[in-house]
Amino acid sequence: MAAVGQGPLAFVQGAGELAVFVGRTFAWMPRRPFRWAQLFRHLRDIGFGSLFIVVLTGFFTGLVFGFQTLQGFRRFGAEALVGPATLLTLSRELGPVLTGLMVAGRSGSGMATELGTMRVTEQIDALSTLAVEPMQYLVVPRVLAATLMMPLLTAIFTGFGFYGCYLIGVGREGIDPGVFFFETWQAADPDDFYEGWIKGAFFGAQISLISSWQGFRASGGARGVGEAATRAVVLSSVSILVGTYLLAELLDPLIHGYIWFDALPK
Amino acid sequence: MIRIVGVRKRFGDREVLKGIDLDIPRGSNLVILGGSGMGKSVLMKHIIGLLQPDEGQIIVDGEDISRMSPLQLKRVRGKFGMVFQNGALFDSMSNWDNVAFPLREHRRDLKGAALDERVRHLFQLFSLDPDVVGPRAPSEISGGQRKRVALARAVALDPAIVLYDEPTTGLDPITTDQVDEMILDAKRKLGVTSIVISHDIASAFKIADHIIFIYDGQIVVRGLKHEMLTSTHPFVQRFFATWTAKNV
Numbered sequence A: 001m002a003a004v005g006q007g008p009l010a011f012v013q014g015a016g017e018l019a020v021f022v023g024r025t026f027a028w029m030p031r032r033p034f035r036w037a038q039l040f041r042h043l044r045d046i047g048f049g050s051l052f053i054v055v056l057t058g059f060f061t062g063l064v065f066g067f068q069t070l071q072g073f074r075r076f077g078a079e080a081l082v083g084p085a086t087l088l089t090l091s092r093e094l095g096p097v098l099t100g101l102m103v104a105g106r107s108g109s110g111m112a113t114e115l116g117t118m119r120v121t122e123q124i125d126a127l128s129t130l131a132v133e134p135m136q137y138l139v140v141p142r143v144l145a146a147t148l149m150m151p152l153l154t155a156i157f158t159g160f161g162f163y164g165c166y167l168i169g170v171g172r173e174g175i176d177p178g179v180f181f182f183e184t185w186q187a188a189d190p191d192d193f194y195e196g197w198i199k200g201a202f203f204g205a206q207i208s209l210i211s212s213w214q215g216f217r218a219s220g221g222a223r224g225v226g227e228a229a230t231r232a233v234v235l236s237s238v239s240i241l242v243g244t245y246l247l248a249e250l251l252d253p254l255i256h257g258y259i260w261f262d263a264l265p266k
Numbered sequence B: 001m002i003r004i005v006g007v008r009k010r011f012g013d014r015e016v017l018k019g020i021d022l023d024i025p026r027g028s029n030l031v032i033l034g035g036s037g038m039g040k041s042v043l044m045k046h047i048i049g050l051l052q053p054d055e056g057q058i059i060v061d062g063e064d065i066s067r068m069s070p071l072q073l074k075r076v077r078g079k080f081g082m083v084f085q086n087g088a089l090f091d092s093m094s095n096w097d098n099v100a101f102p103l104r105e106h107r108r109d110l111k112g113a114a115l116d117e118r119v120r121h122l123f124q125l126f127s128l129d130p131d132v133v134g135p136r137a138p139s140e141i142s143g144g145q146r147k148r149v150a151l152a153r154a155v156a157l158d159p160a161i162v163l164y165d166e167p168t169t170g171l172d173p174i175t176t177d178q179v180d181e182m183i184l185d186a187k188r189k190l191g192v193t194s195i196v197i198s199h200d201i202a203s204a205f206k207i208a209d210h211i212i213f214i215y216d217g218q219i220v221v222r223g224l225k226h227e228m229l230t231s232t233h234p235f236v237q238r239f240f241a242t243w244t245a246k247n248v
């Protein structure tokens, strides 16, 4: 927010800096040695670190979305369609976006804090003097881990969300479970899930790159590290909300395009 | 051979280095003295390429490192070891892993018992008990112990050039003496070049082949004990006044 708040010049400057950082990350990515131990550490940190909160928010999102959708659908007597409606929204939009926001808050701030502390205590400089490239050792494994982990967390979010919706629809509203699943089965399309997972992967990359960048440019002690963490979360969140629209526009014709072709007159 | 030519550096509107020229021959010990905040640490970070000068060159064995890409720098860094003023130990690792880190990164041939042996030796070189200090985190040992772990990490790969940013500040006189001896030993036996920032005048006189005094981003006195003590620069005179009173 601070980068956005300080006017257009600071924004352009920040965007340029971030672009350079992203470029350097990808330049170091294919170089050897590959940091397997680091990758597994971050896969575990991001995965387990965010698992509980993703399950919890997924479940309640499904509950409330199912609840409100029912209020609407009841007006058309379409209660049984709550399953597919919820699943579509969860898998395509709410799943990746809310999971992304949770991971930004949990792991993004963690990355910015850890790397920011390493920066201000000169640990990143110490790595350089030991002829270990910090981008390669610290940033590349975080970006890969977040990019790989986000689709999985998105799927978990969607799964628990759908379970919440099932509890509302079948448990509370009394929809016949057979009907509930039949309607969902009828309308569900694997492409909806692909869209969510692809978005998740993008958001994972965005969060980890922005947060690492903020950590690396931290300065000035504990306070600077705190500011970096705040900025990491805010900028990651904004980038997710902007990104999800852009990705929807981009992915829709790519993934769901065939629906349009199928609809063409033969 | 390290040659520093006309190096200037500013942070924002404050010029910290105002034209530094300096030659450091292979296998010699240079000591950098000066008041706090005068640019000693900044100069040292230029020598190892952590900071780039605004003007001037830093030439290490014929190569200008001030304009190198990160990939080129990584290669040159193999010649260097550095002890940071505050240790800069990796706090996500144990002290043992801190010292083993450079060996695991760059000495793939050292494995298992051979690696353990080498790390133990490095701990003992700085009078640390590897079994007591090794398993703990850097945050769980004293400041002086941290400094010694940092020393062990910096020399683990037997670098040809070692930069010490206040290696003995916070150490007791006995350990200080051991570190001084180690620096002299490394020069005698292995031809190591050492660049030492120090506030300890006695050990500066003991280990130096050459001393520079930095004041306000410039070298104001060069030489040895004699040049330092006979300088007419008012700050330098004050700097040595207390020491002279006690020792002459």
Ligand SMILES: Nc1ncnc2c1ncn2[C@@H]1O[C@H](COP(=O)(O)OP(=O)(O)OP(=O)(O)O)[C@@H](O)[C@H]1O
Residues within 6 Å of the ligand: B011, B016, B034, B035, B036, B037, B038, B039, B040, B041, B042, B043, B085
């Ligand atoms: N990264 C930086 N950004 C801005 N200013 C800096 C930076 N690094 C150092 N400075 C400034 O440069 C000046 C010199 O700092 P330096 O660390 O070289 O001092 P020093 O001579 O090592 O002092 P000390 O003996 O206290 O360690 C200080 O005023 C410091 O505030």
Ligand SMILES: [Mg+2]
Residues within 6 Å of the ligand: B040, B041, B042, B085, B165
């Ligand atoms: Mg200093």
